[in-house]
Amino acid sequence: MLGRLNFDALHHGTVEMVGIASMFGGLILAVTALTYFKRWKWLWRVWLTSTDPKKIGVMYIATALFMLLRGAVDAGMMRTQQAISVGDSTGFLNPDQFQQVFSAHGTIMIFFAAMGLMFGLINWIVPLQIGARDVAFPFLNATSFWLFFMGAMLVNTSLVVGEFSAAGWLAYPPLSELAYSPSVGVDYWIWALQIAGVGSLLAGINFLVTILRMRRLGMTLMKMPMFCWSVLGTTTLIIFAFPILTATLAMLALDRSFGMHFFTSYYGGNPMMYVNLIWAWGHPEVYILILPAFGVFSEVVATFSRKRLFGYTSMVWAIWAIVFLSFIVWLHHFFTMGAGANVNAFFGVMTMAIAVPTGVKVFNWLFTMYRGRIRFTTPMLWFLGFVATFTIGGMAGVLMAVPPADFQLHNSLFLVAHFHTMIIGGVVFGYFAGLTYWFPKIFGFKLNERLGRYAFWCWLVGFLLAFIPLYILGFMGATRRLDHYDASLGWQQLFIVAGVGVAIIGLGLFFQVLQLIVSIKDRHKNLDKTGDPWDGRTLEWSTASPPPVYNFASLSAVDDRDAFWAMKRARVKPAIKYEAIEIAKNTSLPIIIGALAFTFGFGFVWHMYWLVALSFAALITVIAWRASDDATEYTVPASEVKRIELAGGNTA
Amino acid sequence: MKKDKLVFRLLIVLDVLLLLALLAYGKHVDFNLQVLNPKGQIADKERTLMLEAALLMLIVVVPVYLMTAYIAFKYRAGNQRAKYSPDLDGNRKLEITWWAIPGVIITILAVITFKSSHDLDPFKKISSPVKPITIEVVALDWKWLFIYPEQNVASVNFVEFPVNTPVNFEITADAPMNSFWIPQLGGQIYAMSGMATELSLIANRAGDYYGSSANISGRGFAAMKFTARATDRPGFEQWLAYAKQSELKLDTGAYKQLARQSTISQPVYYSSAQKGLFNQVLTKFYPFAEVGHEGGH
Numbered sequence: 046m047l048g049r050l051n052f053d054a055l056h057h058g059t060v061e062m063v064g065i066a067s068m069f070g071g072l073i074l075a076v077t078a079l080t081y082f083k084r085w086k087w088l089w090r091v092w093l094t095s096t097d098p099k100k101i102g103v104m105y106i107a108t109a110l111f112m113l114l115r116g117a118v119d120a121g122m123m124r125t126q127q128a129i130s131v132g133d134s135t136g137f138l139n140p141d142q143f144q145q146v147f148s149a150h151g152t153i154m155i156f157f158a159a160m161g162l163m164f165g166l167i168n169w170i171v172p173l174q175i176g177a178r179d180v181a182f183p184f185l186n187a188t189s190f191w192l193f194f195m196g197a198m199l200v201n202t203s204l205v206v207g208e209f210s211a212a213g214w215l216a217y218p219p220l221s222e223l224a225y226s227p228s229v230g231v232d233y234w235i236w237a238l239q240i241a242g243v244g245s246l247l248a249g250i251n252f253l254v255t256i257l258r259m260r261r262l263g264m265t266l267m268k269m270p271m272f273c274w275s276v277l278g279t280t281t282l283i284i285f286a287f288p289i290l291t292a293t294l295a296m297l298a299l300d301r302s303f304g305m306h307f308f309t310s311y312y313g314g315n316p317m318m319y320v321n322l323i324w325a326w327g328h329p330e331v332y333i334l335i336l337p338a339f340g341v342f343s344e345v346v347a348t349f350s351r352k353r354l355f356g357y358t359s360m361v362w363a364i365w366a367i368v369f370l371s372f373i374v375w376l377h378h379f380f381t382m383g384a385g386a387n388v389n390a391f392f393g394v395m396t397m398a399i400a401v402p403t404g405v406k407v408f409n410w411l412f413t414m415y416r417g418r419i420r421f422t423t424p425m426l427w428f429l430g431f432v433a434t435f436t437i438g439g440m441a442g443v444l445m446a447v448p449p450a451d452f453q454l455h456n457s458l459f460l461v462a463h464f465h466t467m468i469i470g471g472v473v474f475g476y477f478a479g480l481t482y483w484f485p486k487i488f489g490f491k492l493n494e495r496l497g498r499y500a501f502w503c504w505l506v507g508f509l510l511a512f513i514p515l516y517i518l519g520f521m522g523a524t525r526r527l528d529h530y531d532a533s534l535g536w537q538q539l540f541i542v543a544g545v546g547v548a549i550i551g552l553g554l555f556f557q558v559l560q561l562i563v564s565i566k567d568r569h570k571n572l573d574k575t576g577d578p579w580d581g582r583t584l585e586w587s588t589a590s591p592p593p594v595y596n597f598a599s600l601s602a603v604d605d606r607d608a609f610w611a612m613k614r615a616r617v618k619p620a621i622k623y624e625a626i627e628i629a630k631n632t633s634l635p636i637i638i639g640a641l642a643f644t645f646g647f648g649f650v651w652h653m654y655w656l657v658a659l660s661f662a663a664l665i666t667v668i669a670w671r672a673s674d675d676a677t678e679y680t681v682p683a684s685e686v687k688r689i690e691l692a693g694g695n696t697a
Numbered sequence: 698m699k700k701d702k703l704v705f706r707l708l709i710v711l712d713v714l715l716l717l718a719l720l721a722y723g724k725h726v727d728f729n730l731q732v733l734n735p736k737g738q739i740a741d742k743e744r745t746l747m748l749e750a751a752l753l754m755l756i757v758v759v760p761v762y763l764m765t766a767y768i769a770f771k772y773r774a775g776n777q778r779a780k781y782s783p784d785l786d787g788n789r790k791l792e793i794t795w796w797a798i799p800g801v802i803i804t805i806l807a808v809i810t811f812k813s814s815h816d817l818d819p820f821k822k823i824s825s826p827v828k829p830i831t832i833e834v835v836a837l838d839w840k841w842l843f844i845y846p847e848q849n850v851a852s853v854n855f856v857e858f859p860v861n862t863p864v865n866f867e868i869t870a871d872a873p874m875n876s877f878w879i880p881q882l883g884g885q886i887y888a889m890s891g892m893a894t895e896l897s898l899i900a901n902r903a904g905d906y907y908g909s910s911a912n913i914s915g916r917g918f919a920a921m922k923f924t925a926r927a928t929d930r931p932g933f934e935q936w937l938a939y940a941k942q943s944e945l946k947l948d949t950g951a952y953k954q955l956a957r958q959s960t961i962s963q964p965v966y967y968s969s970a971q972k973g974l975f976n977q978v979l980t981k982f983y984p985f986a987e988v989g990h991e992g993g994h
Contacts (some may be wrong), residue, residue, distance in 0.1 A: 140916045140917070140918070140919065141916055144913070144916070144918075211915075211916075212913070213913050217873075217874060217912075218873075219873050219874070219890060220873035220874065220913065220914060220915060225872075225873050225915055310890045310891045310982040311982055313983075315891075316874060316889065316890070317889065317892070350772070351774075351781075351783060352782070352783050352784075352785065352786075353783065353784055353785065353786035354786065355785070355786060355787060355788075356786075356787050356788075356792050357786060357787065358787070359787075359792045359796070379887070381876055381884070381885050381886050381887050381911075382886075382887050382889075382894075383819060383820065383886050383887065383894040383895070385818070385820070386814040386815040386818040386821075387814075389814045389818075390810055390811045390814035390815070393810045393814065394803075394807040394810055394811070397803045397806055397807060397810070398803055398807075400799060400803060401796065401799045401800050401803055404757060404761075404795065404799040405792070405795050405796055405799070407761060408761075408791075408795040409792070409795075411761070411764050411765060411768055412768075412788075412791065414768045414769060414772055415768050415772065415785075416772060416779070416780045416781060416782040416785055417772050417781070417783075418772065418774045418781055419769060419772050419773050419774055420774045421773065421774075429765065429769060432761070432765050433762075433765075436758050436761055436762065439758075440751065440754045440755075440758055443750065443754055443803075443806070444747060444750050444751060444754075446810070447746060447747075447750050447806070447809065447810050447813060448810065448813070448814045448817075449742070449743050449746055449813045449814065449816075449817035449884060450743060450746050450747045450750060451884070452743065452817070452819065452883070452884020452885055452886070453732050453740070453743050453744075453747070453880065453883070453884045453885075454732070455876070455884075455885060455911065456876055456885070456911035456912055457732075457911065506709070510715070517730070519732070520730040520731065520732040520733050521728075521729060521730055521731055521732075522729075522731040522732065522878075522880040522881075522907055522909070524878070524909055524910070524911040525911075525913075526913045526918065527918070527919045528918075528919050529919040530919065534729075534907065535728050535729060542715055545715060549711075
């Protein structure tokens with residue numbers, strides 16, 4: 046009945062117990078608060094069943110920030126362990142715990158923090174920027190979010206029931222096969238990613254269609270804001286890359302659950318096939334994450350320099366060059382497999398080639414600032430921090446693209462420093478810039494600038510302190526993922542500095558939490574009544590903050606890349622003819638689909654195949670039910686639209 | 698703004714203090730940048746390659762830094778004397794320049810990449826008047842086994858070879874994937890079950906070098922390290938004689954024992970190694986070969 050689930054799954058060490066206690070503490074606090082303030086109905090009606098992309102965006106970002114904090118705690122534990130586990134000391138984590146921690150850190154940060162922030166920003170802004178009232182498939186959009194959310198919950202469940210994978214964030218076989226990882230950890234990893242991955246694929250399709258089909262009249266592709274171009278690139282990558290992930294994970298699951306041998310070395314199975322496949326998804330994945338960050342910078346730099354984006358056509362070509370190249374570089378993750386000189390050289394050269402369009406983008410941003418009037422708001426600070434760090438990371442990346450150099454740097458802490466430079470300096474700084482920039486649009490008030498600046502400086506200084514030592518440690522022969530090392534290697538001092546760096550990043554996170562609290566408390570002082578707090582250029586700033594549920598009352602045509610900027614300059618106020626607007630209804634089915642996906646995955650993890658079958662049957666039933674429902678929209682009558690617009694556009 | 702500056706300065710001060718403390722403390726330990734401190738021809742070439750590539754990239758990176766600082770400062774909103782051209786949105790010549798200059802640099806790097814990939818291909822044997830020595834390496838859970846087929850000895854977590862002599866490592870695994878790496882002698886290569894990789898290295902200076910696995914292989918992974926010792930010929934002969942005195946012989950039984958999951962803190966020596974053991978380990982995964990404990994459920 047319970048498969049291999051029994052009470053042993055609930056036995057944990059002290060470290061896990063502290064984690065579980067804090068998670069349950071938070072949960073109890075939330076439940077109490079919701080009950081005390083009688084907010085359960087509100088939560089269900091306004092949020093959990095919503096199909097409004099602005100609200101779904103908020104839920105994505107809330108989940109992502111929660112997971113980001115969890116991943117950051119993991120980072121702190123790793124740094125502490127490596128700072129103290131030297132010589133006779135073995136630190137406070139045993140090898141198994143340490144390996145679970147770094148596997149969870151990578152998995153959480155990429156799949157649930159970065160991807161969540163990305164889809165959050167896309168949900169917030171893409172429909173608004175293209176002047177649309179909704180996404181192409183609102184129901185699918187909510188479903189995507191709930192699949193993402195339930196994937197995250199499956200990772201969190203592994204902390205309480207059973208354990209997480211200890212095979213690294215990409216779970217290379219044969220280590221991740223049954224022979225070497227017999228317990229449920231890797232299964233949790235597989236099904237969390239499988240569920241969230243399907244959600245990502247569906248969201249990718251949704252936003253690709255949204256951008257291609259729902260742009261405002263007059264907004265040709267070459268008049269589209271650059272953020273939307275970057276999202277078009279990202280969604281294209283998602284559609285090509287995520288099916289590879291799904292298939293690869295499915296094969297690993299077949300190996301583990303049904304004794305097959307795709308990747309075991311035996312019976313002609315080959316672990317290196319997995320490594321090829323996972324990176325054929327994994328490399329595009331990092332560009333999936335970085336492109337929207339580039340898009341954010343294109344918007345931020347133009348707005349805060351009060352100038353048109355420099356080299357628009359170049360920027361578009363650069364995005365598509367990156368999209369194309371990102372599919373023919375995956376082998377650079379394992380030059381050390383010994384594929385042969387010509388194969389290695391080809392993938393090395395293709396990898397370096399990506400530096401060209403990326404460099405072009407940086408130069409274009411710099412020349413967007415040239416002859417501008419630059420305001421150094423926090424989003425701009427994140428951009429400058431990005432240029433400073435990303436350039437270092439890019440250099441390290443090109444260096445490792447030279448195969449014989451990579452032989453000396455691969456899997457060392459130099460590599461770890463490199464990809465953290467790209468992901469923190471690029472992706473994280475970019476998303477933080479985007480969050481600060483678009484926060485007033487979604488919530489109707491600005492974030493506190495001073496605390497934002499504190500957070501930025503902590504992140505920048507903390508980042509340098511945390512990762513410069515890792516570059517040096519790489520040269521000292523320090524490999525990644527060591528739970529213990531000899532004192533004679535002379536690594537400890539640098540590990541301690543890196544630990545202090547992470548603590549300073551933690552201070553930055555603290556300032557960000559404080560920033561959010563203070564900003565909400567002082568929101569009446571920072572209200573955005575105009576809908577255009579930064580003197581913006583694109584359509585999202587032409588509607589109220591927060592926008593009404595239908596985004597725009599009037600869908601008047603546009604004819605300029607900086608559509609709103611042109612309107613402001615020409616002092617055109619589009620004449621509004623109030624009309625009835627059709628909007629997708631709220632629905633409780635997406636959250637139910639998510640919950641069923643969760644039980645489906647949980648059943649597989651614990652070999653409760655009746656639960657798997659039951660969940661699957663229920664999923665099909667729910668989807669069929671939905672497919673036969675024709676009344677999925679409601680109409681906001683023209684009179685109501687008029688009332689909302691005259692009241693300043695705010696429905697909230 | 699004042700408070701911001703204060704916080705920022707405090708952080709900078711903290712930064713500097715820490716680095717000073719580090720340097721002061723660092724004096725007492727061997728601060729060995731192994732990768733940049735090569736003791737063999739391969740590692741030496743790889744270091745040179747890295748420096749060349751880094752210098753080439755600085756041609757783009759330095760101007761980016763300077764331009765960022767200059768443009769950001771000059772065109773700050775407070776500087777009303779600076780030119781303001783809100784509609785400036787492109788310049789064909791400039792854009793061609795920054796497609797072209799990085800393009801040229803990457804082309805130069807591409808040539809370097811192609812040449813060096815061939816020159817430093819780990820499978821390529823080092824040419825030398827000295828007869829090379831072959832050492833078979835098996836990554837086990839969680840120890841390194843070294844077999845000397847010509848000398849008929851074997852060792853665990855310790856490998857010795859003569860200086861200025863090419864060493865041809867043949868590498869496989871009877872465990873999850875590992876990566877065989879001696880930073881001061883040259884770059885790494887994977888050790889994979891059912892597959893053999895090769896790595897030719899040479900030590901041009903005698904000494905003890907740190908070797909490890911660069912790829913995670915399970916609970917005892919941190920113990921997957923070994924000492925690589927390069928000595929003169931007499932020293933090597935002496936070590937062979939010492940190993941020959943060991944009471945342990947590496948036959949099938951001893952190998953099975955050794956291959957079980959465990960960590961080993963002190964080197965182990967075998968006075969003989971069963972002929973063809975490396976090939977047995979390599980081929981045991983092939984279809985129709987005898988199936989080990991991982992197969993079949």
